[in-house]
Amino acid sequence: MEEGFYYVDAAGKRQGPFGINQLRGLISPNTLVWTKGMTGWVPAGQIPALAQIFPVATPAPSAVPQKKGANVGLIVALVLAVVVALAAVGYIVYSNHKKQQEPIQETYTESTEEQPVQEDKGYTGQHHLLGNISQYPIAMDIYVDADGNISGQYTYTKHGYSMDIDGTYSSDGHIFIQEREPRQGLVTGVFEGDREGDVVRGTFTRTKDGQQMHFILNE
Structure with a gap:
């Protein structure tokens, strides 16, 4: 075999030989490869010489810690909301209690019009x-x-x-x-x-x- 790396493609066929730079984009770290001097086929990611052709994953940015001041503002807003809600409930309870304590005043309206009465009907x-x-x-x-x-x-x-x-x-x-x-x-x-x-x-x-x-x- 010629010097260089051989690899097994997705169909299970052997391809090669290829130089290291030629393998860029053709294989992944899990692709089985072999070259002269190796005793068997191994994943490409285990061969230090091929590590340079695989992209290095960029670490995800760490979450920006919230400012302490923002947490304090949120707590203050929640406390104010609870105070307002309790005040509204208290006002409603007080109003209802006050209404119950007030004497009931009945209004009577006397009609000045004479209502027709026919005693023989008895069912008007x-x-x-x-x-x-x-x-x-x-x-x-x-x-x-x-x-x-x-x-x-x-x-x-x-x-x-x-x-x-x-x-x-x-x-x-x-x-x-x-x-x-x-x-x-x-x-x-x-x-x-x-x-x-x-x-x-x-x-x-x-x-x-x-x-x-x-x-x-x-x-």
Whole structure:
């Protein structure tokens, strides 16, 4: 063999001979090499003569120690933030406590307008009724004026949809209520019944097929 270094490439084939400078860029410290006088193949990094062709790794720069003054400033800022937060909490607690200690003042406003009263109606004003149409639970908010006209809204509490209503309430306790604008696909109809004390009982007639169901409302 000619003098120089031989090496084994990535495919396992022997290449060479090459001078030291010719090997630059062709081999790595782990590449197996051999030259005359050696008893076997060894990694190139173990041969001092080849060390000059391998780049020396540049050490990573050491972290710059933080200045002591910066740490002190951070600590001061944190302390101030805690003090401000505690002051805010204390102010809120104090304000709530002060409000609880203040006497409650109730304001009464007397109306100078005379409210119409018709004793024969016995059911004027705003009413909140709870009840059901057969198996459908409902809630009804109605207003009965002095002339017996009903306006308001009722809600199917199970499904959560509501409808505006109009109707009449007569002096003998008879109630007639219907949806202002019936909507398709919903259980709509007409209420007709009579009041007995705080309870209204009657029949709900479904719009789409005329089926009648009993309803009961408790004031």
